[in-house]
Amino acid sequence: MVFRLSCIKCGKHLEEKENSIRCPSCGGQVLIDYDYEQLSSTASKEKLAKTPPNMWKYSFLLPLVENSFVVSLGEGGTFLQKAERLGEELGIKNVYLKNETVNPTGSFLDRGVSIEVTRAKNKGYSSVKCASRGNLGASAAAYSAKAGLGCTIYTTLGIELGKLYQAIVCGAEISFVKTYDNAIRMLERPYKGEYVISVTNPFFLEGIKTTGYEVCEQLGWAPPEFFIVPVGEGGHLSMIWKALKELSYVGLINDTHSKMLGVQAKSCSPIVDAFAKNLDKPAKSKDFGMTFHDIAVRQPMLGELCLKALRESNGYALAVSERRILEATRLLAKCEGIFAEPAAASTIAALKVALEDRIIERSDKVVCIITGAGLKDPAAVKNLIKCSSMGAPITLMLTSSLDSRLGKTKRLILKILQRRPNHGYLLWKTLTQEFGLTITLPSLYQHLQELMVAGLVTVTHEGGPSERKKKVYVLTKKGEAILSSKLNKLYQIY
Numbered sequence: 064m065v066f067r068l069s070c071i072k073c074g075k076h077l078e079e080k081e082n083s084i085r086c087p088s089c090g091g092q093v094l095i096d097y098d099y100e101q102l103s104s105t106a107s108k109e110k111l112a113k114t115p116p117n118m119w120k121y122s123f124l125l126p127l128v129e130n131s132f133v134v135s136l137g138e139g140g141t142f143l144q145k146a147e148r149l150g151e152e153l154g155i156k157n158v159y160l161k162n163e164t165v166n167p168t169g170s171f172l173d174r175g176v177s178i179e180v181t182r183a184k185n186k187g188y189s190s191v192k193c194a195s196r197g198n199l200g201a202s203a204a205a206y207s208a209k210a211g212l213g214c215t216i217y218t219t220l221g222i223e224l225g226k227l228y229q230a231i232v233c234g235a236e237i238s239f240v241k242t243y244d245n246a247i248r249m250l251e252r253p254y255k256g257e258y259v260i261s262v263t264n265p266f267f268l269e270g271i272k273t274t275g276y277e278v279c280e281q282l283g284w285a286p287p288e289f290f291i292v293p294v295g296e297g298g299h300l301s302m303i304w305k306a307l308k309e310l311s312y313v314g315l316i317n318d319t320h321s322k323m324l325g326v327q328a329k330s331c332s333p334i335v336d337a338f339a340k341n342l343d344k345p346a347k348s349k350d351f352g353m354t355f356h357d358i359a360v361r362q363p364m365l366g367e368l369c370l371k372a373l374r375e376s377n378g379y380a381l382a383v384s385e386r387r388i389l390e391a392t393r394l395l396a397k398c399e400g401i402f403a404e405p406a407a408a409s410t411i412a413a414l415k416v417a418l419e420d421r422i423i424e425r426s427d428k429v430v431c432i433i434t435g436a437g438l439k440d441p442a443a444v445k446n447l448i449k450c451s452s453m454g455a456p457i458t459l460m461l462t463s464s465l466d467s468r469l470g471k472t473k474r475l476i477l478k479i480l481q482r483r484p485n486h487g488y489l490l491w492k493t494l495t496q497e498f499g500l501t502i503t504l505p506s507l508y509q510h511l512q513e514l515m516v517a518g519l520v521t522v523t524h525e526g527g528p529s530e531r532k533k534k535v536y537v538l539t540k541k542g543e544a545i546l547s548s549k550l551n552k553l554y555q556i557y
Contacts, residue, residue, distance in 0.1 A: 275306025
C-alpha cells in the first residue's frame with residue numbers, strides 16, 4: 064500500500080522519517096493519507112465480511128509496506144455490545160458499547176502499539192522506549208516482549224499499580240521521573256537502535272483509528288448519530304473521525320453524519336474549556352488533583368487535532384464530575400457486566416448528561432467507547448467499595464493491599480505516620496537513618512501508593528495560596544485499626 068505523510072495545517076507532503084510528527088515548515092500535526100480514489104475500486108464489504116475480526120483486516124487502509132512481519136497479540140475485533148439494560152436505565156433504546164477492555168493488555172492503545180512495534184521490528188530496531196501514564200507502557204512492554212525487543216518506560220510515581228505490574232511482568236525497564244513532561248523529554252535523544260513510541264506519531268494514530276472502522280462494519284455500515292469518546296491527549300476521538308471520513312472516501316459508508324462527543328473530568332478539562340470558548344488550541348489546565356490519569360492531561364498534545372474533529376463533525380465536548388464518573392463505572396458493571404476503569408466509563412457519565420441536556424435525543428443511535436479495563440486501576444475499586452453495603456469483613460479484605468499481607472516496610476511506614484503526618488522525603492530519611500532500611504525513594508513512593516490503594520494512608524496538601532503545594536501523608540482510621548492487636552492476625556509480616 065502506498066501512503067504518504069501530510070501536514071494537516073499547510074498540506075505539505077513529507078518524507079517518511081522516524082521523527083515525522085510535526086511539520087518542519089508550520090509545526091502542524093503530521094498524519095498519513097492514501098490514494099483513496101484507487102482504493103475505492105478495490106474496497107469490498109463482501110471481502111471484509113469474510114475476513115476474521117481483527118484490526119489487520121483493514122490493512123488496505125493501514126501504513127504497511129510489502130512483506131511486513133506483523134507483531135500481533137490479537138488486537139482489535141472487539142465486541143460491540145448493545146446495552147439494553149443500561150439503555151433502559153438511562154431511557155435510550157439504541158446505545159452500544161465498543162468494549163476495548165478485551166484487547167490483549169486491556170486497552171485500545173494496543174491497536175497503535177501493534178503498528179509501532181511492527182514498524183520497529185521490520186526496520187531492525189533492538190528496543191523501544193516510551194513516556195507513559197500507564198496504559199501505553201503496559202502495552203509497549205507486552206508487544207516488545209512478543210517481538211523480542213527491549214523496552215524502557217519513563218513514568219511518574221502516580222502511575223496506577225495495575226498498569227505498572229503489567230509492564231514489570233513483561234520485562235520492561237521502568238524509569239521513574241518527577242513529571243510527565245520530564246518523561247517526554249527523556250525521549251528526545253534516543254540511542255542508536257531505540258525506537259520511540261509516541262501517541263502523537265502518525266503511525267501509532269493509524270492503529271487506533273481502526274476502532275471507527277470496526278464500529279461501522281459491526282453496525283452494517285450504518286454509522287451512529289454519536290460516538291462518545293474519553294479524551295486525554297485527544298488522539299482516539301480525532302482518529303475515529305478520520306476513519307469515518309476515509310470509509311466515506313472509499314465508498315464503504317454513504318456519509319459522515321456522526322457527531323463526535325468528547326468527555327473529560329471537570330477537574331482537568333482543557334479541551335472542553337477550549338471548545339466552549341471557541342479556541343483552536345487548548346490552554347494548559349491547572350492541576351486540581353485529578354485522579355483518573357488517562358483523561359487528566361493538562362496540556363493535550365493532540366488537542367488542536369481533537370478540537371478540529373469536534374467542530375468538523377458538529378460535535379460536543381462535555382466535562383463531568385469525578386463523582387458521576389465513579390457512579391457510571393458502577394452502573395456499567397451492574398447493568399452490562401463490563402468492569403471498566405473510571406476514565407473509560409466516563410463515556411457513560413457523559414451519555415447521561417447529554418440526555419439530560421438534550422444534546423442527544425432518546426431516539427439517537429449512540430456508541431460509547433469503553434477504552435480500558437477496571438483492574439488496571441485498583442484505586443478505583445477502593446472508591447467503588449467504600450460506599451458499598453457489603454459486610455465489614457468483605458469490604459476490609461477487598462480494600463486492603465492486593466495480596467492481603469502487610470510487609471515489614473509498610474508496617475514501619477504506618478508506625479512512623481502514627482507518630483505524626485509526614486512528607487515522603489522525611490519518611491524516607493526516617494526509614495533509612497532511624498530504622499536502617501535500604502530503600503530507594505521510588506520504592507518508598509510505591510509502598511505509599513499501595514497503602515493508599517488499601518485505604519490505610521491518605522494524602523493532604525499544605526502550603527499557602529501562592530506557595531507550591533506539598534503532599535503530606537496521613538494515617539487513616541483503618542490504618543490505625545491495622546496497627547491494633549485485634550487486626551494483627553490478618554496481616555502477617557513477611
